[in-house]
Amino acid sequence: MSTQSSFAVVTDPEILKKISQYKGIWVYAEVDDNTLTSVSLELLAAARYLSNKTKEDVSAVLLGYGVERFAKELIAHGADRVYLVEHPLLSSYTSDAYSEALAQLVLSKKPSIFLFGANRNARDLASRVAVKVETGLAADCIKLEINERGQLEQIRPDFGGKELSVVLTPRTRPQMTTIRPGSYKALPPDPSRQGVVERFQVELKPEKLKIKVLKSVREKLDPKEDLEKAKVIVAGGMGLKNKENFKLLYELASLFEGGAVAGTRSVCEKGWLPHHLQVGQSGKTVSPTLYFAIGLSGAIQHLVGMQNSEVIVAINIDKEAPIFQVCTYGIVGDLFEVVPMLIEEIKRVKAQKSTQKPAQEALAATGGSE
Numbered sequence: 229m230s231t232q233s234s235f236a237v238v239t240d241p242e243i244l245k246k247i248s249q250y251k252g253i254w255v256y257a258e259v260d261d262n263t264l265t266s267v268s269l270e271l272l273a274a275a276r277y278l279s280n281k282t283k284e285d286v287s288a289v290l291l292g293y294g295v296e297r298f299a300k301e302l303i304a305h306g307a308d309r310v311y312l313v314e315h316p317l318l319s320s321y322t323s324d325a326y327s328e329a330l331a332q333l334v335l336s337k338k339p340s341i342f343l344f345g346a347n348r349n350a351r352d353l354a355s356r357v358a359v360k361v362e363t364g365l366a367a368d369c370i371k372l373e374i375n376e377r378g379q380l381e382q383i384r385p386d387f388g389g390k391e392l393s394v395v396l397t398p399r400t401r402p403q404m405t406t407i408r409p410g411s412y413k414a415l416p417p418d419p420s421r422q423g424v425v426e427r428f429q430v431e432l433k434p435e436k437l438k439i440k441v442l443k444s445v446r447e448k449l450d451p452k453e454d455l456e457k458a459k460v461i462v463a464g465g466m467g468l469k470n471k472e473n474f475k476l477l478y479e480l481a482s483l484f485e486g487g488a489v490a491g492t493r494s495v496c497e498k499g500w501l502p503h504h505l506q507v508g509q510s511g512k513t514v515s516p517t518l519y520f521a522i523g524l525s526g527a528i529q530h531l532v533g534m535q536n537s538e539v540i541v542a543i544n545i546d547k548e549a550p551i552f553q554v555c556t557y558g559i560v561g562d563l564f565e566v567v568p569m570l571i572e573e574i575k576r577v578k579a580q581k582s583t584q585k586p587a588q589e590a591l592a593a594t595g596g597s598e
């Protein structure tokens with residue numbers, strides 16, 4: 229993408245001198261429920277992609293108390309350095325303590341790019357840090373590029389998802405962005421990667437912090453409804469006609485390990501599925517291995533939430549439906565005929581495999597070959 233606007237061209241020597249002091253690509257590594265969030269690892273993949281272009285180091289920023297054990301995992305997923313910021317007042321997430329600690333780190337080390345996940349706490353945090361260090365923030369991006377001037381292009385859906393906008397931060401640093409979970413795929417871990425862990429001491433005064441966590445209560449998410457982790461998603465649209473017919477999609481999803489059901493906004497607004505199962509611009513961004521798009525048109529607001537799926541299978545009665553522009557395999561047909569046939573065929577193949585397996589095992593036990 230090319231950004232030719234005069235806004236992108238900075239000639240003021242003062243500004244150029246100031247921004248040239250900022251180096252390195254940072255990723256906010258978020259720990260939640262004693263694990264690194266998956267978006268933190270996805271951000272490292274995005275940072276490595278950018279670092280191939282800018283030739284800058286990738287650093288992960290790990291905040292908390294007793295979190296050093298996550299440093300190795302961050303290095304294995306692409307970090308060259310981990311800034312470790314530990315303090316008893318960081319043991320639970322609070323906007324004021326976390327933003328104060330991060331602002332101190334940013335002002336001291338001066339990164340050029342700082343990426344956050346676009347989830348609840350990280351969105352809150354990124355905006356507060358941006359204000360404290362006096363820079364801009366592009367929220368809810370889905371893609372990042374480096375332009376011909378070496379600036380970060382922060383690409384986000386706009387105008388109700390009909391257009392993609394490119395946001396630049398040409399005059400201040402760091403260039404700060406929140407990225408929707410699922411926009412990038414985490415790199416496979418490489419335990420042999422070497423990296424540096426650098427501790428950073430922050431000064432936090434309890435009397436200056438307004439928020440105190442008294443108790444944390446965690447809502448348990450049914451793993452079958454965790455769309456960001458699901459390997460296979462069976463998504464339905466208004467073509468399903470009513471809530472009852474979603475049984476068909478639940479049956480298809482149950483045939484896959486880690487299969488989940490999702491829907492379009494229209495479906496969730498009708499109450500056919502709960503809102504947390506909505507995929508798209510105002511719902512979840514997902515990138516499963518396999519995405520079934522069944523009886524849904526493929527409106528741009530839906531596509532921005534699922535187009536990074538590895539394989540997309542679309543079933544629609546209308547051969548002109550936009551979903552056919554993005555799918556890997558398209559079936560033009562009535563879903564009420566196609567889906568039951570698909571279910572039967574998958575069941576048949578699974579049954580065949582399970583009868584073949586004992587025979588193969590018996591053959592292997594006798595030392596024979598096929």
Ligand SMILES: Cc1cc2nc3c(=O)[nH]c(=O)nc-3n(C[C@H](O)[C@H](O)[C@H](O)COP(=O)(O)OP(=O)(O)OC[C@H]3O[C@@H](n4cnc5c(N)ncnc54)[C@H](O)[C@@H]3O)c2cc1C
Nearest residue numbers: 465466467492493508509510511523524525529530545563
């Ligand atoms: C600001 C904004 C944000 C939005 N955010 C989102 C979002 O996050 N997610 C989202 O999904 N949408 C979102 N939308 C809504 C979006 O624009 C579309 O209206 C919505 O995605 C359409 O849902 P649908 O595909 O289920 O319905 P439709 O567009 O009505 O499509 C139904 C499809 O079913 C097919 N069909 C009908 N009968 C059958 C059959 N028997 N067999 C096979 N196919 C059949 C039809 O050919 C049609 O293509 C947003 C809109 C706005 C303005």
